[in-house]
Amino acid sequence: MIIEQTQLDILNHQTTDQYAEWFLNGFRDWSSSDDLDDLDQAFAPIQNVLSLFDIPLYEQLAEIYNKLTQTGQKAFTTGLAQAISRCMQRPEGVDTLWQMVYLGVSIEAESIIDNIIPSINKYYLDPSESFDEPTFDTFNRIINVLSYWDHPKLNNYWLWAIHQPSLPSDDASPIFLALCRSHPENFPYYLFLASSHFAKLLKESYFPKYMIREFVTIVNWDVVLRNIPRLRLIDPLRKQPDIWFCRQLQKETKNNENWYGVNMILTGLLTIIELNEPFNIFNYYSTIIRVFFNFTDQFQAVKESRSNMEQAYLFFFNKANIIQKQLYDLFGLNKDFTPIYGIPKLIMNIQP
Numbered sequence: 001m002i003i004e005q006t007q008l009d010i011l012n013h014q015t016t017d018q019y020a021e022w023f024l025n026g027f028r029d030w031s032s033s034d035d036l037d038d039l040d041q042a043f044a045p046i047q048n049v050l051s052l053f054d055i056p057l058y059e060q061l062a063e064i065y066n067k068l069t070q071t072g073q074k075a076f077t078t079g080l081a082q083a084i085s086r087c088m089q090r091p092e093g094v095d096t097l098w099q100m101v102y103l104g105v106s107i108e109a110e111s112i113i114d115n116i117i118p119s120i121n122k123y124y125l126d127p128s129e130s131f132d133e134p135t136f137d138t139f140n141r142i143i144n145v146l147s148y149w150d151h152p153k154l155n156n157y158w159l160w161a162i163h164q165p166s167l168p169s170d171d172a173s174p175i176f177l178a179l180c181r182s183h184p185e186n187f188p189y190y191l192f193l194a195s196s197h198f199a200k201l202l203k204e205s206y207f208p209k210y211m212i213r214e215f216v217t218i219v220n221w222d223v224v225l226r227n228i229p230r231l232r233l234i235d236p237l238r239k240q241p242d243i244w245f246c247r248q249l250q251k252e253t254k255n256n257e258n259w260y261g262v263n264m265i266l267t268g269l270l271t272i273i274e275l276n277e278p279f280n281i282f283n284y285y286s287t288i289i290r291v292f293f294n295f296t297d298q299f300q301a302v303k304e305s306r307s308n309m310e311q312a313y314l315f316f317f318n319k320a321n322i323i324q325k326q327l328y329d330l331f332g333l334n335k336d337f338t339p340i341y342g343i344p345k346l347i348m349n350i351q352p
Contacts, residue, residue, distance in 0.1 A: 001049060001060065001063050001064075002049070003046060003049050003064065003067060006045075007045045007046050007049070008067055008068065008072075010045050011045075011046070011064070011068060011072055011076075012068055012069050012071065012072035013072075014072070014075055014076075014079075015075060015079075016075050016078045016079045016082065017079070017082070018075075018079070019075055019076055019078070019079020019080065019082075019083075020079040020080075020082040020083045020086070021083075022043065022079065023079060023080055023083035023100060024083045024086065024087065024090065024096075025041075025042070026042045026043040027057075027092075027096035027099055027100060028090070028092045028095075028096055029041070029042035030042050030043070030052075030057055031092065031095045031096055031099070032092070032095075043061075046064060049064075056102070057099060058099055058100075058102040058103035058106055059106065061103050062103060062106040062107050065077075065107050066107075077104075077107065077109040077110075077111050077112070078111055080100060080103065080104055080109055080111075080112060081104070081109065081111040081112045081114070081115045082115070083100055084097065084100050084101065084104070084112050084115045084116055084119065085115040085118070085119070087100060087119070088119055088122075088123055094134045094135050094138045095134075095138075097119070097138055097142070098138045098141045098142050098145075100112075101116055101142045101145060101146065102145055104116075105145050105146065105148070105149050108149070110151070110153075113151065113153045113154060114153070116142065116146070117153075117157055120139060120142070120143070120161075123135060123139065124136075124139040124168075125161065125164055125166045125167060126166070127165070127166040136168065140168070140170060140171060143171045143174060143175065144171075144174045146178075147174035147175060147177060147178035148178070148181075150178075150181055150182050154178070155178070155179060155182045155183075158175045158178050158179050159179065159193070161175060162175045162176065162179070162190070162193045162194050162197070163193040163194065163196070165196070167197065169197040169198075169200045169201050170201070172194045172197035172198060172201065173201070173207070173208075173210075173211040175194070176190050176191070176194050176211070177211065177214050177215060177218060180215060180218050180219055181218050184218060184219040184220075184223045185223060185226070185227060187215075187219060187223075187224075187227060188227050188230035188231050188232075188242070189230075191231070191232075191242055191245060192232065198244075202244060208244070208245070208248050209248065209251075209252070212245075212248045212249055212251075212252045213252050215249075215252075216249070216252055224249070228246075231245070231246070
């Protein structure tokens with residue numbers, strides 16, 4: 001992109017308020033026209049530099065931003081934040097807001113975060129408000145692009161938003177992945193926060209395949225290995241434990257290069273990670289034991305709540321013997337390692 005110095009000088013001397021109007025009017029005119037001849041004043045004085053085709057407008061404006069002075073960049077980003085806060089008050093707001101947010105994310109304008117969050121809350125998450133399909137599409141795009149920006153303010157906001165009943169469930173996946181990018185070790189907690197939304201999405205054919213495919217590019221197998229015991233294998237309070245996540249994870253990790261040398265084994269409600277590299281065998285068995293302890297705690301909770309008793313006992317009776325011999329061999333246990341209904345007594349301490 002070739003831009004003259006005289007044009008840059010004009011932009012560098014614009015005030016914050018001037019930039020706010022520059023964005024509001026420029027994006028409005030640009031979105032409503034298919035002919036450059038109709039864009040006489042849109043983004044003046046660089047209207048003749050911008051292209052209607054090939055390159056998205058926000059990418060072109062980001063390139064302009066990078067050519068400004070430090071003072072000019074500050075006015076640019078502050079004006080953009082003001083435009084975002086006022087955008088939805090205009091008739092064309094739904095058509096232009098997402099473009100402004102895309103621009104802000106592309107130049108990492110931190111000032112837009114405090115302005116876009118109130119708009120999401122007011123026009124998208126307020127249960128007393130109703131929104132039409134264009135509004136849904138706009139904020140769905142906004143949440144999706146913001147989810148790729150790893151920023152503390154956004155991560156704190158996602159922690160609140162992901163378990164809001166008014167959040168459209170389609171947005172739970174990108175928010176869950178955003179949180180995993182920031183703190184991958186906490187993915188079991190994020191699964192719990194999003195459980196009500198994921199329970200709804202599991203009725204859709206496209207879920208959770210695409211979310212899991214993205215997840216395995218973000219979270220390495222060793223992180224999952226350490227945190228599998230934190231998953232809710234059975235849950236007395238909810239109808240949707242995390243076993244669906246493990247099953248889909250098993251399908252999507254077979255050919256993923258980040259998970260090379262790892263095989264997930266599902267035995268009933270129990271998930272085991274098997275490592276092909278012998279030097280990692282300790283982690284493998286440690287995980288099995290911790291999963292058993294985790295299941296024990298959750299099973300005890302089910303027992304006390306007097307629900308799902310048959311299912312829980314049936315799981316232990318039929319499935320625990322699959323890994324019992326491996327535990328025997330590992331610990332060299334014989335006489336003192338007596339199973340109860342096929343459950344190693346050392347691991348399980350629940351009487352039938």
